[in-house]
Amino acid sequence: MSIERTLERAIQDAKSGRLAAAIAAVRTVLRLQPRNADAMQILGLFLSQGGQQDQAVAQLARAVELAPRVAGYRNNLGNALVSAGRHSEAVDQYRMAIELDPAYHRAHLGLALALLPLRDSDAAIAACRAGLALRPDWPEMAMCAAAAYEAGDRMDEAVEFLEAQVARNPGHEPLRSRYLFSLNYITRDADRVALAHRAHGSAVPRAAARRAMRAADADRPLQFGILSGDLRTHSVAYFAEAILATKPARDRITCFATGISVPDDPIAQRLRSMADDWVDCAMMDDAALDRTIREAGIDVLVELSGHSSGGRLSALDAKPAPVIATAIGYPNTTGHPAVDVRIVDSITDPPGRESLCTERLVRIDPCFLCYRPPEGAPAPQMPDPGAHVRFGSFNLTSKVSDATLALWSGAMAAVPEAHLTVKSLSMGDASARARLLERMSRAGIPAERVETVPYTATVDDHLALYRKVHVALDTTPYNGTTTTCEALWMGVPVVAVAGDRHAARVGMSILAAAGLPELVAADAECFVRIAAGLARDRARLGELRSGLRDRLRASVLLDQSGYGARIFGALRQEWVRWCAGPATP
Numbered sequence: 001m002s003i004e005r006t007l008e009r010a011i012q013d014a015k016s017g018r019l020a021a022a023i024a025a026v027r028t029v030l031r032l033q034p035r036n037a038d039a040m041q042i043l044g045l046f047l048s049q050g051g052q053q054d055q056a057v058a059q060l061a062r063a064v065e066l067a068p069r070v071a072g073y074r075n076n077l078g079n080a081l082v083s084a085g086r087h088s089e090a091v092d093q094y095r096m097a098i099e100l101d102p103a104y105h106r107a108h109l110g111l112a113l114a115l116l117p118l119r120d121s122d123a124a125i126a127a128c129r130a131g132l133a134l135r136p137d138w139p140e141m142a143m144c145a146a147a148a149y150e151a152g153d154r155m156d157e158a159v160e161f162l163e164a165q166v167a168r169n170p171g172h173e174p175l176r177s178r179y180l181f182s183l184n185y186i187t188r189d190a191d192r193v194a195l196a197h198r199a200h201g202s203a204v205p206r207a208a209a210r211r212a213m214r215a216a217d218a219d220r221p222l223q224f225g226i227l228s229g230d231l232r233t234h235s236v237a238y239f240a241e242a243i244l245a246t247k248p249a250r251d252r253i254t255c256f257a258t259g260i261s262v263p264d265d266p267i268a269q270r271l272r273s274m275a276d277d278w279v280d281c282a283m284m285d286d287a288a289l290d291r292t293i294r295e296a297g298i299d300v301l302v303e304l305s306g307h308s309s310g311g312r313l314s315a316l317d318a319k320p321a322p323v324i325a326t327a328i329g330y331p332n333t334t335g336h337p338a339v340d341v342r343i344v345d346s347i348t349d350p351p352g353r354e355s356l357c358t359e360r361l362v363r364i365d366p367c368f369l370c371y372r373p374p375e376g377a378p379a380p381q382m383p384d385p386g387a388h389v390r391f392g393s394f395n396l397t398s399k400v401s402d403a404t405l406a407l408w409s410g411a412m413a414a415v416p417e418a419h420l421t422v423k424s425l426s427m428g429d430a431s432a433r434a435r436l437l438e439r440m441s442r443a444g445i446p447a448e449r450v451e452t453v454p455y456t457a458t459v460d461d462h463l464a465l466y467r468k469v470h471v472a473l474d475t476t477p478y479n480g481t482t483t484t485c486e487a488l489w490m491g492v493p494v495v496a497v498a499g500d501r502h503a504a505r506v507g508m509s510i511l512a513a514a515g516l517p518e519l520v521a522a523d524a525e526c527f528v529r530i531a532a533g534l535a536r537d538r539a540r541l542g543e544l545r546s547g548l549r550d551r552l553r554a555s556v557l558l559d560q561s562g563y564g565a566r567i568f569g570a571l572r573q574e575w576v577r578w579c580a581g582p583a584t585p
Helices: 003-015 019-032 037-049 053-066 071-083 087-100 105-115 121-134 139-151 155-168 173-183 190-203 237-245 266-274 286-295 402-414 430-442 459-468 482-489 506-513 524-536 538-553 560-580
Strands: 223-228 252-257 277-280 300-303 323-326 341-344 360-363 390-393 419-423 450-453 471-473 494-497
Touching: 003 019, 003 037, 019 037, 037 053, 037 071, 053 071, 071 087, 071 105, 087 105, 105 121, 105 139, 121 139, 121 430, 139 155, 139 173, 155 173, 173 190, 223 237, 237 252, 237 266, 237 482, 237 560, 252 266, 252 286, 300 560, 323 560, 341 560, 390 402, 390 459, 402 430, 402 471, 402 524, 419 459, 430 450, 459 482, 471 482, 471 524, 482 494, 482 506, 482 538, 494 506, 494 524, 524 538
Parallel strands: 223 252, 223 300, 252 277, 300 323, 323 341, 341 360, 390 419, 390 471, 419 450, 471 494
Antiparallel strands: none
């Protein structure tokens, strides 16, 4: 077989999920032709996708040494450096590629993606605009621009930009998906948001749909699948673990991990050890992922990402499992016609609100979540007795809508001596921080009463910051989830307001499951009253700080066995329902 044919075959193997065979084939080529820069490029790509980032960078750097004036080689090296977390070096490579070839549009995309982790959203937006000027009809760059707007907490601009881009490229599924995800952050009528999700479903190619054929035996052991890009140290994993931990003994679970492999991630290792089978799917295209799910014989597939990053709803177009459910990871309907059911509870999705969803709602009361606290979390500790009363929010500041600022401003006005700590990744971005402080000032929260905290190096450092906070304030219409559970685990009460959609009622569900329904406000006036009352009741705060962790251990929120019985009972019932139906669509 020729060298060219060998490389083509390796690329096809990688796309089909046979990454190890692809890597071996390209290594063989390089043993025969050690200065084949194209082979180095391909091997670097494969190694990066397989999580071997340092080796990928080494291969691609060798190619750049052989051909330093090839813009594409520098671009690919930049991509590998981004995957290795070496973003400043990647920026240098992309800028050099642009200098070599100003019309090389892909380098502008890489530059924007490298600037985002460096917390320079304004520069990332400028890079996106330069790329779109070269290639206006470019959905991938449009998605990157949206990410840059979101990283700078410019959510209204992100939605406006995405609406225009979706109108321009209505058939581009990832672009539509990004748009839907962004809608959760802004204050827009819930029915209108639901309509946008339904419109997405109508664009899915229904002609390709076919039901996976499985033996319709209602009582036999089942093959469950979990599909997620977040089976690692990530918010979703703190709730997904309860599913793996409570699987019925006679059934099996296969995890389909669509995120880039992180071999040393402790949560990924723990989840992998709990699964019966684990398939790394990051390199697979939709057809290969569909085929892999079918070949695994999955009866009930539970997807945990929806339209969030790492989601692979497009791989479900042809319905690779008889029953497909969505749960945990996305705070809205998916709109996807292949997704049969959505796991919720009667608080997040009260009866009568079915019109907001395309899936059939399955309520696993009392709570659709089960939290698994981080191991070795620092002990709860009250702030210094002489410290100012301090409110806090550790949610992404992209969730800080004008409605949220109105709630917070009311609480701050009711407790004039109070300070506010806001922790979010975007607070490391000077422009995003300035915009937030300016918005707060307009809402009546003076900048001198606000402390902003960016990224912390470890989970323990993050949790230890709660020792400065007396009362946590939730966001709306997109509530916190993991952050709410973390605050409670650290003994900090969280005040939430009941909203009109799932994303705006998750805090209500968590607080009810934790045995703290009195912290849920019916309206803004009630929110201020609860927050101010807590802030002034040091005895109550001390009681919560010392006793809340034990209360959580005994609560529904941490009851894994009860949760497992509810969710697997519901999923088994969905299987029974499928078995009772027709064998063909």
